Structure formats: structure tokens, C-alpha cells
Amino acid sequence: MKKILFLTGDFAEDYETMVPFQMLEMVGYEVHAVCPGKKKGETVKTAIHDFEGDQTYSEKPGHNFALNYSFKDVKAEQYDGLVIAGGRAPEYLRLNKDLLEVVKHFFVANKPVAAICHGAQILTAANVVKGRKLTCYPAVGPEVTLAGGEYQDIPVTDAYVDRNLVTSPAWPAHPAFIREFLKIMGAKIQI
Incomplete structure (x- = not known):
């Protein structure tokens, strides 16, 4: 059975945590949901980001998501793929040097990686986007460019694939995002 490392954290986007985690388990992967500084059985609080006609998304309380593995026990070489949830969590998770080393492993080993929305902030902090084409929530696009990546402005319902990397702007892209990651x-x- 293939194993996937799933990075999330407090105030990660609710759908971008719950839906990919459940979909990947549904198709038979062993998915380890982790957050630096938290242990198996602890929870992260999620936030629901919605598009209601404002200049940016609105934010509402989401669910408590139970982590099923401890970050301190992660050995990157034991995983076949990596998924990074978006929301507000990436802005502080990217400050964790151990997490960045884990992320770098997937790029050095050319393993599948998927990042949605603000998840690209972790990729830019890990210095793995130089020369890559990727997308993210549009407000994160300048970070991608500053880190040497080529930001792709695509519809919110689409995913972009560059070799081993799948990215999407936000949760409305889940069907395309998960489909391309599975590929x-x-x-x-x-069917």
C-alpha cells in the first residue's frame, strides 16, 4: 500500500484538509495527517474560506480535524507522495525548518507533490519552486514569482501539473486537483 504524507495545521482551510484526506484514503492510500508540534490524536482547528463576492475570501470556523500520525515520527523516505493543505496554516508552518527539509526530500527524490491554495507558501519557503510552473491562491502568486517560480493564472476550478507537482488555486478545484495527483x-x- 502506498503511503502519503499530508501536511495541515491550525486554521488550514477546512475543505482543503478534510476532502483530500478522505478522498486519498477512499482510493486505498495510507495517509498520515500531521502537523509540526502536534501528536497523533490531537486536533487542528480548520477554517472555512468562502467566495462570497468580497475582494478576498471570507473566513468562518471550521471543524476540528484529528491528526492520525505524529510529525516527530515522520521519515520522508517512507512516503510515496506529499499533499499540502492551504488556508492560513502554511504561513506559519513554513517557519519550521524540519518541515521544510521533509518537503525538499520529495523534490530531490522526484516524488509526487500536491499543494493547494496557500500551500505554495511552504513550497516557496522550502526553495523548491525555482524554474517550476505552478499555481496557488492569486494573492500568493507574487511569492511564487519572487521564489523563481512561474505563477500560472488559471480558473479556480482547475489544476496545473509540472512534472511531479500538482497545484490548484483553491478548494473548488478538488476534482481536478485530486484526479491529477492520482495520475x-x-x-x-x-469506471
Whole structure:
């Protein structure tokens, strides 16, 4: 069974945590949901970001999401893929040097990586986007450019694939985001 490392944290976007985690488990992957500084069984508080016609998304309280693995026990080489949730969590998670080293492993080893919305902030902090094409929440686009990446302005319902990296602007892209990640993971789904 393939194993996926799933990075989330307090005030990660609710849908971007719950939906990918459940979908990846649904297709048969062993998914370890972790947050630096928290242990298996502890929870992170999520936030619901919605698009209601304002200049940016609105934010409401989400759910408590139970972590099923401890970050301190993560050995990056044991995972086949990495998924990074968006929301506000990436802005502080990117300050964790151990987390950045884990992220770098997936790029050095050319393993599948998926990041949605503000998850790109972790990628830029890990210095892995130089020369890469990717997307994210539009307000994070300047960070991608400053880090040497090529920001892709795509519809909020789409995903962008550059080699082993799948990115999307926000949760409305879940069908495309998960589909493209499953492809680079080598999954075959027959209907």
C-alpha cells in the first residue's frame, strides 16, 4: 500500500484538509495527517474560506480535524507522495525548518507533490519552486514569482501539473486537483 504524507495545521482551510484526506484514503492510500508540534490524536482547528463576492475570501470556523500520525515520527523516505493543505496554516508552518527539509526530500527524490491554495507558501519557503510552473491562491502568486517560480493564472476550478507537482488555486478545484495527483501517483481508476 502506498503511503502519503499530508501536511495541515491550525486554521488550514477546512475543505482543503478534510476532502483530500478522505478522498486519498477512499482510493486505498495510507495517509498520515500531521502537523509540526502536534501528536497523533490531537486536533487542528480548520477554517472555512468562502467566495462570497468580497475582494478576498471570507473566513468562518471550521471543524476540528484529528491528526492520525505524529510529525516527530515522520521519515520522508517512507512516503510515496506529499499533499499540502492551504488556508492560513502554511504561513506559519513554513517557519519550521524540519518541515521544510521533509518537503525538499520529495523534490530531490522526484516524488509526487500536491499543494493547494496557500500551500505554495511552504513550497516557496522550502526553495523548491525555482524554474517550476505552478499555481496557488492569486494573492500568493507574487511569492511564487519572487521564489523563481512561474505563477500560472488559471480558473479556480482547475489544476496545473509540472512534472511531479500538482497545484490548484483553491478548494473548488478538488476534482481536478485530486484526479491529477492520482495520475502522477500512478493510480488507475476504472469506471
